[in-house]
Amino acid sequence: MKVPRHPMATQEPLERIRNFAEVALGYSPEFALEEAQRCLQCANPPCVKGCPVGIDIPAFVQLIRQGDFTGSLAKIKETNTLPAICGRVCPQEEQCEVVCVLGKKYQPVAIGRLERFVADWERHAGLSSTPQLGAPTGHKVAIVGSGPAGLACAAELARFGHKVTIFEALHKPGGVLVYGIPQFRLPKEIVTFEIDNLSSMGVEMRTDFVIGKTATVHELMNGHGYDAVFLGTGAGLPYFLGIPGENYIGVLSANEFLTRVNLMKAYDFPRMDTPVRTGRRVAVVGSGNVAMDCLRVAKRLGADEVICVYRRTRNESPARREELEHAEEEAIDFRWLSAPVAILGNNEGFVTGLRIQKMELGEPDASGRRRPVPIEGSEYEIPIDTIVIAIGQGPNPLATKSTPGLELNRHGNIVVDEATMMTSIAGVFAGGDIVTGAATVILAMGAGKQAALGIHAWLGRLARGEVAKPELAPAGA
Amino acid sequence: MFKVLSREEIAPKFHRFVVAAPEIARKHRPGQFVMVLPGGTGERIPLTIAASDAEAGTITLVVQEVGKTTMAMALMSAGEGFLSVVGPLGTPTHIEKFGTVVCVGGGAGIAPMLPIAGGMRKAGNRVLSILGGRTHDLVILRPEMEAVSDEIVYTTDDGSFGRKGLVTHALADLIAAKGKPNLVVAIGPAIMMKAVAELTRPLAIPTLASLNSIMVDGTGMCGACRISVDGKTKFVCVDGPEFNAHQVDFDLLIKRLRMYLPEEQTARERFLADHECRAVAGVARG
Numbered sequence: 001m002k003v004p005r006h007p008m009a010t011q012e013p014l015e016r017i018r019n020f021a022e023v024a025l026g027y028s029p030e031f032a033l034e035e036a037q038r039c040l041q042c043a044n045p046p047c048v049k050g051c052p053v054g055i056d057i058p059a060f061v062q063l064i065r066q067g068d069f070t071g072s073l074a075k076i077k078e079t080n081t082l083p084a085i086c087g088r089v090c091p092q093e094e095q096c097e098v099v100c101v102l103g104k105k106y107q108p109v110a111i112g113r114l115e116r117f118v119a120d121w122e123r124h125a126g127l128s129s130t131p132q133l134g135a136p137t138g139h140k141v142a143i144v145g146s147g148p149a150g151l152a153c154a155a156e157l158a159r160f161g162h163k164v165t166i167f168e169a170l171h172k173p174g175g176v177l178v179y180g181i182p183q184f185r186l187p188k189e190i191v192t193f194e195i196d197n198l199s200s201m202g203v204e205m206r207t208d209f210v211i212g213k214t215a216t217v218h219e220l221m222n223g224h225g226y227d228a229v230f231l232g233t234g235a236g237l238p239y240f241l242g243i244p245g246e247n248y249i250g251v252l253s254a255n256e257f258l259t260r261v262n263l264m265k266a267y268d269f270p271r272m273d274t275p276v277r278t279g280r281r282v283a284v285v286g287s288g289n290v291a292m293d294c295l296r297v298a299k300r301l302g303a304d305e306v307i308c309v310y311r312r313t314r315n316e317s318p319a320r321r322e323e324l325e326h327a328e329e330e331a332i333d334f335r336w337l338s339a340p341v342a343i344l345g346n347n348e349g350f351v352t353g354l355r356i357q358k359m360e361l362g363e364p365d366a367s368g369r370r371r372p373v374p375i376e377g378s379e380y381e382i383p384i385d386t387i388v389i390a391i392g393q394g395p396n397p398l399a400t401k402s403t404p405g406l407e408l409n410r411h412g413n414i415v416v417d418e419a420t421m422m423t424s425i426a427g428v429f430a431g432g433d434i435v436t437g438a439a440t441v442i443l444a445m446g447a448g449k450q451a452a453l454g455i456h457a458w459l460g461r462l463a464r465g466e467v468a469k470p471e472l473a474p475a476g477a
Numbered sequence: 478m479f480k481v482l483s484r485e486e487i488a489p490k491f492h493r494f495v496v497a498a499p500e501i502a503r504k505h506r507p508g509q510f511v512m513v514l515p516g517g518t519g520e521r522i523p524l525t526i527a528a529s530d531a532e533a534g535t536i537t538l539v540v541q542e543v544g545k546t547t548m549a550m551a552l553m554s555a556g557e558g559f560l561s562v563v564g565p566l567g568t569p570t571h572i573e574k575f576g577t578v579v580c581v582g583g584g585a586g587i588a589p590m591l592p593i594a595g596g597m598r599k600a601g602n603r604v605l606s607i608l609g610g611r612t613h614d615l616v617i618l619r620p621e622m623e624a625v626s627d628e629i630v631y632t633t634d635d636g637s638f639g640r641k642g643l644v645t646h647a648l649a650d651l652i653a654a655k656g657k658p659n660l661v662v663a664i665g666p667a668i669m670m671k672a673v674a675e676l677t678r679p680l681a682i683p684t685l686a687s688l689n690s691i692m693v694d695g696t697g698m699c700g701a702c703r704i705s706v707d708g709k710t711k712f713v714c715v716d717g718p719e720f721n722a723h724q725v726d727f728d729l730l731i732k733r734l735r736m737y738l739p740e741e742q743t744a745r746e747r748f749l750a751d752h753e754c755r756a757v758a759g760v761a762r763g
Contacts (some may be wrong), residue, residue, distance in 0.1 A: 349732030
């Protein structure tokens with residue numbers, strides 16, 4: 001037990017800022033076995049309760065300890081459809097590892113790294129197995145969005161024997177897993193591998209199909225013949241600050257910046273046709289995971305100065321701790337307690353600088369967090385070439401606004417029954433960021449799975465004639 | 478893969494593509510566009526839909542060669558395909574019986590005007606069209622526009638066809654001669670649309686402009702296409718592409734269109750160098 005938590009090999013900072021290759025290199029089998037032995041196999045494991053989807057952590061760790069990596073992965077997959085992804089992007093320090101009993105006196109078991117290890121091991125060994133599929137039910141389900149919520153929902157429904165089609169607006173499936181999270185955190189080969197697994201389960205993927213434009217939810221259920229619809233359209237609406245100068249050239253939303261680099265591979269311009277430009281100095285406003293990704297991408301694109309501007313302190317940063325630490329190692333300039341007041345530009349319309357006001361933490365607000373308060377007379381200006389606004393993403397209205405009768409909350413998120421995940425329209429379900437607002441991959445996945453159970457139950461009732469598909473009115477007829 | 482059924486050069490550097498896209502054809506309404514990604518290393522570009530045939534399951538795109546992507550598209554043959562065609566995107570033109578509608582199309586803007594003029598005609602409007610181009614050959618789609626216009630006037634910068642001058646000159650003359658129309662729709666280079674808006678503003682003639690911003694996704698998720706309308710930020714891809722021309726900050730649009738000029742130039746030069754090499758195959762190049 002006095003064996004310390006095994007470190008994860010990483011690329012050295014000075015080297016890794018010049019490439020987009022993965023930073024965290026993974027455990028060797030020896031490290032994994034040794035780390036698994038640190039687990040106390042608690043009778044009443046708090047880690048299981050800490051996990052948003054309740055993975056049986058002691059069980060999968062025990063199987064690693066016994067050298068049964070395949071069995072370990074199967075155990076994880078009973079609950080978590082995408083372990084190679086979650087092992088990399090889950091904020092374990094807030095979920096399973098923070099409540100680990102070993103962590104009370106020593107360092108917690110590296111649960112996330114172990115999860116990642118078995119998933120990678122299987123993939124590298126070429127051992128993926130298609131799970132047992134139920135007999136075909138004859139029901140068709142449309143999944144809108146191929147991000148983590150949609151992928152998890154699809155996998156579960158396919159297992160029940162339903163015929164699933166995923167509709168994706170972009171030309172590559174994966175949602176935020178491909179356009180949002182950079183290669184150096186989540187290699188795209190992993191996403192491709194998981195999606196190929198879905199194909200082998202009979203799930204149909206239709207890219208370049210925008211629900212709300214190419215077809216509406218109404219048309220999916222009447223006309224295209226789907227018996228149920230799951231909306232997993234995510235948080236695809238960029239928020240801007242509303243400060244002066246935000247439309248100068250060189251001010252980008254985080255979504256635009258990351259989509260150019262991650263999805264369209266603009267770091268490889270001119271071999272790839274989509275450009276992105278940072279100039280020498282980049283400021284990123286915000287300090288969540290998306291902001292960390294933007295900062296580290298800007299560094300890798302060759303910007304000399306990369307600055308994080310955040311109005312609260314490091315303690316309040318919602319980013320996964322490992323991303324924050326990796327960003328700090330990559331010599332990014334963190335300006336805590338700094339709020340952007342105005343964006344400066346020249347006559348040609350290009351960004352030239354950012355005016356910042358210093359903040360201090362005042363009285364707690366309604367959420368209990370100390371509210372940032374401007375310090376009078378503390379404004380100063382810095383020269384900047386590119387500003388990335390990473391203050392959050394909201395619900396994209398294309399699917400919701402084209403579905404009459406769909407109840408939304410005041411932010412535009414879809415309201416659902418917490419148990420069944422069904423919306424105000426019978427047979428239409430939703431989960432993930434489109435319901436909760438921008439959150440984590442694992443929560444989206446958990447919601448997708450839960451919705452699949454709700455959909456399966458509803459389809460059963462449909463088959464028995466207990467419920468009927470709604471006659472939806474077409475939008476804007 | 479979205480198959481190109483035909484590609485025809487209808488004017489110098491203007492190509493008409495007929496593309497197999499049944500779902501888009503079925504849903505297309507005037508004023509809407511598609512995002513096209515030609516191939517794996519390509520970029521996504523917005524192209525307005527010039528026509529659609531729901532029965533045949535095809536859409537028609539008119540593409541002007543301006544940079545690398547469109548120049549590469551110009552070399553495509555029937556039977557090849559685009560990796561991705563997404564749509565129909567954008568808010569459709571609001572069409573109703575206004576009375577008299579003047580359609581002002583400049584250069585490449587004539588293609589998106591075609592379905593709008595057709596829609597306005599079908600709704601019972603009297604459609605007066607003014608089409609302009611730099612020179613005779615570049616006033617495109619004349620027979621198609623004549624078929625949907627009650628009257629049509631042509632202008633060319635060099636006077637080689639129709640009346641010498643700008644579309645705004647012809648518009649001013651038309652208003653003087655026939656009185657104020659109920660609506661003006663202007664599509665063309667930003668500077669042209671700005672000039673039309675300035676002409677109709679003091680006359681209080683409702684005027685729509687269809688904007689041509691840089692776009693990446695086309696579905697409202699990135700904000701690359703944002704412009705200022707009545708002092709508020711709007712996304713051309715979802716709130717537009719049409720807006721009240723008197724409220725659009727055209728100067729901002731013109732500036733924002735310049736964002737990637739250096740990169741566009743690099744891409745163009747590389748493309749031309751590549752193709753020049755092939756064109757003079759057999760000659761050693763240093």
